[in-house]
Amino acid sequence: MAADHEAHPLFMPVVFVGGLIFGFGLGFSHMAQPEIVLNFLQFEDFGLLFVMFGAAIVSGLAIFGAPRVLGRAPFTGSPYERRLKSLDKNVVIGGGIFGVGWGLSGICPGAAYASLGIGNYAILWGIAGMFIGAYVQGYWRSEPLESATSATNAD
Amino acid sequence: MLITEAVAFLPADPFPNGIEHYAVGGALVGLGVVVIYLATGIAAGASTFLESTLSYVSDRSRFQRYRASRDWRVVFALGIVAGAFVYALTFQSGLVSSSLHQTATTGELRDVGGLTIWVTEVQPWRLFLGGILIGIGTRVGKGCTSGHGVCGVGSASSASFVGVATFLLVAIGIAQLVQALGVSP
Numbered sequence: 001m002a003a004d005h006e007a008h009p010l011f012m013p014v015v016f017v018g019g020l021i022f023g024f025g026l027g028f029s030h031m032a033q034p035e036i037v038l039n040f041l042q043f044e045d046f047g048l049l050f051v052m053f054g055a056a057i058v059s060g061l062a063i064f065g066a067p068r069v070l071g072r073a074p075f076t077g078s079p080y081e082r083r084l085k086s087l088d089k090n091v092v093i094g095g096g097i098f099g100v101g102w103g104l105s106g107i108c109p110g111a112a113y114a115s116l117g118i119g120n121y122a123i124l125w126g127i128a129g130m131f132i133g134a135y136v137q138g139y140w141r142s143e144p145l146e147s148a149t150s151a152t153n154a155d
Numbered sequence: 156m157l158i159t160e161a162v163a164f165l166p167a168d169p170f171p172n173g174i175e176h177y178a179v180g181g182a183l184v185g186l187g188v189v190v191i192y193l194a195t196g197i198a199a200g201a202s203t204f205l206e207s208t209l210s211y212v213s214d215r216s217r218f219q220r221y222r223a224s225r226d227w228r229v230v231f232a233l234g235i236v237a238g239a240f241v242y243a244l245t246f247q248s249g250l251v252s253s254s255l256h257q258t259a260t261t262g263e264l265r266d267v268g269g270l271t272i273w274v275t276e277v278q279p280w281r282l283f284l285g286g287i288l289i290g291i292g293t294r295v296g297k298g299c300t301s302g303h304g305v306c307g308v309g310s311a312s313s314a315s316f317v318g319v320a321t322f323l324l325v326a327i328g329i330a331q332l333v334q335a336l337g338v339s340p
Contacts (some may be wrong), residue, residue, distance in 0.1 A: 006226065014194040015227045019234020020241065022187025022301075027242030028256065029180020030172075034277045035261035035340060041330035046169045051181035052304055058185025059309035062192055070193070078196030082310035085297045087317055094296020095303075095318045097288050099325025104333060105285020106277060108300040109293060110184075110201030112286075113232050117239025118247060119265070119272020126282035126289075133290020134205035135213070141295075142215035 008075040025055075026114035033115070034106030034123075041103055101133075176257040187238070188305055191231070198310065200302025201235065202293040204228040247271050261340075276340045281333075296322070 006012065029051045030036040040048035067080040085091070102108055107115065107126045115123040191199050207221035207228045221228075245251040247259070248271040263274045275282070293299040296318055298307055303322075307315025 011195065012227060012230050015191055015199075015230045016234040016237075018187045018189075018191035018194075018199065019231040020187070020238035021190060022184050022231075023235035023238025023240075024242045025180045025183025025185075025187060025238070026235070027180075027239040028183060028246065029177050030257070030259065030261075031180065031184075032239055033259060033261055033273065034275050034282070038277070038330055038334075038340070039261070041327050042334050043327075043331075044166055045171055047172055047174055047177035050174050050177035051184065052300070052308075054178050054181025055185035055188070055301075055305045056308040058182050059188045059192070059198075059305050060311070061309075062189040063198065063306070063309050066193055073192075073194060073196030076195045076197075080192070080196050081198075082312065083198035083200075083302070083306040083315070084310060084312045085303075085307065085314040085318075087314035090295050091297055091314050091318045092321050094292045094294065095321030096292070096296075096325050098292030098296050098299065099322035100329050101285040101288030101290075101292055102300075102322060103285075103326035103329025104288065105281045106330075107282060107285060108201075108289060109205065110235060110299070110301045113201065113204075113235040114239035115275070117236040117241075118243045119267070119270070120262075120275050122275050122277075122279060123282060125279045126286035129283040129286020129288075130205050130290035130293075131209065133287040133292075134294050135209055135290070136287075137291045137294045138206055138209060138213070138215055138217040142217040 011075050014075060022110065023114045023117055026111050027118050031111045031114075032118050032120070034126075037102075037106035037108075037111070041106070172257055172260060175255045179255050184301075185305060185309070188301070188309075192306075197227075198302075198306035199231055200298050200306055201232070202289075202299035202302055204232045205290055206294055208232075243272060244270060247273060278338075278340070281338070292322070 026032045031051050039045040072079055112123050112126050207225035210218040210222050210225050246256050259273055262276055265272050303315040303318040
């Protein structure tokens with residue numbers, strides 16, 4: 001799967017350019033500044049609604065438009081699919097834990113990477129914490145699967 | 156009751172910093188996702204990078220399942236950092252200006268040899284502790300503000316609507332609580 005994805009010479013460049021626009025947008029919208037996010041969560045500035053819904057509307061147009069207008073993704077041959085995850089208790093539990101962290105710090109993963117780009121070296125505390133948290137959950141969620149790992153490596 | 160309390164919280168001006176840079180920035184965030192989606196069919200989120208990158212250093216099965224996508228996720232994250240750096244070089248440093256752009260009103264702007272960097276005043280313990288919870292929550296909850304909030308909501312996914320509603324409401328509650336306890340910034 002990955003080999004096919006990464007076979008096209010423009011695959012990595014287009015991912016980088018996409019990230020570039022994404023990160024520039026986070027800088028331009030000030031969402032890379034934790035204070036702005038906290039101001040939003042504390043009902044002092046509702047501007048962030050325009051970032052979240054603006055981005056979702058733009059992506060929604062592509063996600064619903066692409067399958068109708070284009071056949072398959074040119075660089076991978078993949079069909080255009082919607083991002084659909086199964087709704088179970090993990091979505092609510094994980095969302096709740098994420099919400100506590102987001103409300104406490106004003107940072108989230110994409111905005112944290114962008115924050116580093118605008119010179120906010122203090123965000124390294126947050127990024128280090130995210131890796132530790134991701135490792136902790138991965139460590140404990142690996143346990144029951146460990147014996148089956150060699151048999152089924154693919155997801 | 157909850158609604159009247161919420162209304163009492165509302166500021167006189169809900170948009171003290173205007174809306175232009177928020178809307179333009181948000182459209183660009185969406186455009187970044189769209190460029191990758193149209194070219195590759197991948198609806199990219201930013202948080203899987205945390206786990207997929209750990210597969211380089213850990214053999215745990217949970218991380219190894221992301222082995223296939225770990226390389227491009229690193230490239231995506233580096234692109235995000237680079238894009239924000241381009242913003243810092245141009246608009247943040249004053250090299251380029253626009254009526255659509257708003258100069259930072261929070262944190263601290265510092266001049267480093269012609270480049271203006273921005274540094275947060277939010278305390279390190281908040282960033283660190285918040286980061287740990289975000290690292291756990293986003294992975295257990297199957298996405299973050301970009302995966303659920305941008306790609307998932309854009310896909311009209313019910314799991315993502317639930318995910319966004321959950322973390323938004325909880326985050327509002329926590330941020331209000333922290334503020335009420337006098338923690339600032």
